[in-house]
Amino acid sequence: MSRAETLTTLKQKLGAKILNYFEKSPKRIYLEVRPEDVTEATRILFQELQARFQIATGVDTPQAIEILYHWALDRHGCVVSVRTKLPREKPEMDSLAALCPAIEWIERELWELLGVHFRNHPDLRHLLLNEDWPEGQYPLRRDFVKGKPSHG
Amino acid sequence: MAKRTIIPIGPYHALQEEPEFFRLHVEGEKVVHLDIEIGYNHRGIEKLSESKHYDQTVFLVERICGICSTSHPIACVQAIEDAGDVEVPERALYIRSLIGELERLHSHLLWLGLAGHFLGFNTVWMWSWRFREDLLNILELITGNRNHYGIMKAGGVRRDVRPEDIPSVLKIVRGLQKPLHLFRDTVMDDPLIQARTRGIGTLTREQIIRYGALGPTARASGVDIDVRRDHPHAAYGLVDWKVIVAQNGDVFDKVVVRILEMLESIKIAEQCLEKLKTVPGPVDSNPKEIKPGEGIGHYEAPRGEVFHYIRSDGSNRPARHKVRAPSFMNLPTDREAVLGYTVSDATIILAAVDPCYCCTERLAAFNVADGRKRWTSADLIRLSREKTERLKKELGLPGPQLPLEALG
Numbered sequence: 001m002s003r004a005e006t007l008t009t010l011k012q013k014l015g016a017k018i019l020n021y022f023e024k025s026p027k028r029i030y031l032e033v034r035p036e037d038v039t040e041a042t043r044i045l046f047q048e049l050q051a052r053f054q055i056a057t058g059v060d061t062p063q064a065i066e067i068l069y070h071w072a073l074d075r076h077g078c079v080v081s082v083r084t085k086l087p088r089e090k091p092e093m094d095s096l097a098a099l100c101p102a103i104e105w106i107e108r109e110l111w112e113l114l115g116v117h118f119r120n121h122p123d124l125r126h127l128l129l130n131e132d133w134p135e136g137q138y139p140l141r142r143d144f145v146k147g148k149p150s151h152g
Numbered sequence: 153m154a155k156r157t158i159i160p161i162g163p164y165h166a167l168q169e170e171p172e173f174f175r176l177h178v179e180g181e182k183v184v185h186l187d188i189e190i191g192y193n194h195r196g197i198e199k200l201s202e203s204k205h206y207d208q209t210v211f212l213v214e215r216i217c218g219i220c221s222t223s224h225p226i227a228c229v230q231a232i233e234d235a236g237d238v239e240v241p242e243r244a245l246y247i248r249s250l251i252g253e254l255e256r257l258h259s260h261l262l263w264l265g266l267a268g269h270f271l272g273f274n275t276v277w278m279w280s281w282r283f284r285e286d287l288l289n290i291l292e293l294i295t296g297n298r299n300h301y302g303i304m305k306a307g308g309v310r311r312d313v314r315p316e317d318i319p320s321v322l323k324i325v326r327g328l329q330k331p332l333h334l335f336r337d338t339v340m341d342d343p344l345i346q347a348r349t350r351g352i353g354t355l356t357r358e359q360i361i362r363y364g365a366l367g368p369t370a371r372a373s374g375v376d377i378d379v380r381r382d383h384p385h386a387a388y389g390l391v392d393w394k395v396i397v398a399q400n401g402d403v404f405d406k407v408v409v410r411i412l413e414m415l416e417s418i419k420i421a422e423q424c425l426e427k428l429k430t431v432p433g434p435v436d437s438n439p440k441e442i443k444p445g446e447g448i449g450h451y452e453a454p455r456g457e458v459f460h461y462i463r464s465d466g467s468n469r470p471a472r473h474k475v476r477a478p479s480f481m482n483l484p485t486d487r488e489a490v491l492g493y494t495v496s497d498a499t500i501i502l503a504a505v506d507p508c509y510c511c512t513e514r515l516a517a518f519n520v521a522d523g524r525k526r527w528t529s530a531d532l533i534r535l536s537r538e539k540t541e542r543l544k545k546e547l548g549l550p551g552p553q554l555p556l557e558a559l560g
Contacts, residue, residue: 102364128191
């Protein structure tokens with residue numbers, strides 16, 4: 001499959017699930033889906049299009065907690081970033097670790113640094129921070145103050 | 153049921169670049185489970201980066217790792233350039249690739265030396281580090297530093313390569329071919345090295361893809377990926393070279409991939425140096441501001457792809473900066489790579505993904521049942537070497553002889 005065919009397949013399979021689609025350059029594609037559709041996007045990218053999971057970036061913004069899943073299409077020289085926005089009050093979504101084991105560690109990191117809860121994660125414990133890190137304090141939240149719990 | 157013993161390896165050692173903590177669960181000699189704990193070196197660099205302006209950020213990420221000290225800056229400046237649509241002059245692209253390849257060479261030689269050391273072949277260790285020294289000298293000549301070169305910046309590079317330096321640098325780079333051929337022949341032909349590394353710590357193609365493993369770890373298992381070729385950047389699309397791939401996924405193939413890759417690095421470095429004789433400057437487009445947006449930069453570090461994501465809000469510092477080093481993806485594969493092998497092989501298997509894991513001194517083993525038996529790092533290296541000695545006797549072989557007279 002060529003680059004154009006691969007991207008067309010991706011767009012067709014996700015269909016109306018794509019909230020917006022943006023090609024910043026031929027090498028960088030960004031698309032947004034709802035949190036509940038990330039699993040489907042992951043399945044298509046990883047299993048059908050053989051994309052390589054690079055990493056996920058979590059960003060705390062005033063409106064929402066954004067997670068970007070970066071997928072490399074190595075044969076076509078481009079990176080597809082799947083964006084999803086979670087409500088700041090209760091950031092929660094399904095874990096993708098069972099679908100793609102490469103995602104297991106970064107979900108642990110997103111949980112401890114940004115406070116995103118991943119449902120059905122096989123091993124949701126601290127990755128970078130110590131075990132005795134106080135509960136409810138997420139250092140990558142904008143309102144993080146050392147020693148105070150983060151609020152939504 | 154066999155008695156299960158836990159061998160903790162790590163977390164700290166002065167030689168270790170990144171502290172990690174492995175718990176090897178063994179039954180007798182056999183490894184049955186591995187726990188990996190990281191985070192001992194978590195410095196909050198992503199958060200810290202939000203308080204630095206774009207020029208400082210590059211210096212900050214340069215300090216993430218002492219060995220890949222130019223891989224992070226290359227990925228980082230590319231992310232900034234991607235976010236801000238910054239052009240880079242052609243001459244700067246050649247300098248970026250040149251520094252990147254010199255770094256790959258010294259990093260792979262470092263690893264080769266350590267692998268030799270773990271297996272009990274200290275001649276390989278001493279000699280590969282001796283040739284690494286030449287590379288550090290060239291890097292010092294070009295950038296002013298043996299490590300942490302401080303040469304990358306958004307829009308280009310900070311220093312030009314002086315024309316009068318090119319002939320001497322070329323001579324040293326070309327001079328490395330001979331010793332590399334020697335290492336290649338020694339490793340490929342020596343039956344004892346083969347006995348210690350062939351069929352050991354094997355990772356299949358499917359395991360690599362599941363874990364998203366990268367770099368030589370992936371290429372040794374037949375996964376043909378290399379960011380330098382797949383996502384052309386710097387000067388990699390402008391020079392002639394090839395990606396080295398092997399099929400077996402064991403420690404032997406990882407050694408072979410790294411050695412052959414070094415010969416390709418020499419080819420790239422040579423071509424970049426030749427181009428630098430003619431391609432004119434400038435070496436910096438000197439961007440004044442980074443417009444709002446987001447950008448991704450990735451670069452093939454010696455251990456695999458380094459990934460940087462930058463979000464700009466139009467100010468002079470990143471609103472978010474995500475960094476992912478290759479070991480983040482490569483380390484989890486250890487869980488499967490060591491299963492079923494013996495403790496004497498675990499050292500080389502854990503070292504095979506090259507996590508800069510040279511820490512065996514801080515390693516101690518406790519018998520869980522009575523808490524008394526204690527193995528030190530020296531014991532683990534001893535175990536590994538005893539296996540080599542035992543094989544030497546069984547096979548009636550002398551071990552690798554480096555025909556150093558061939559170097560002239």
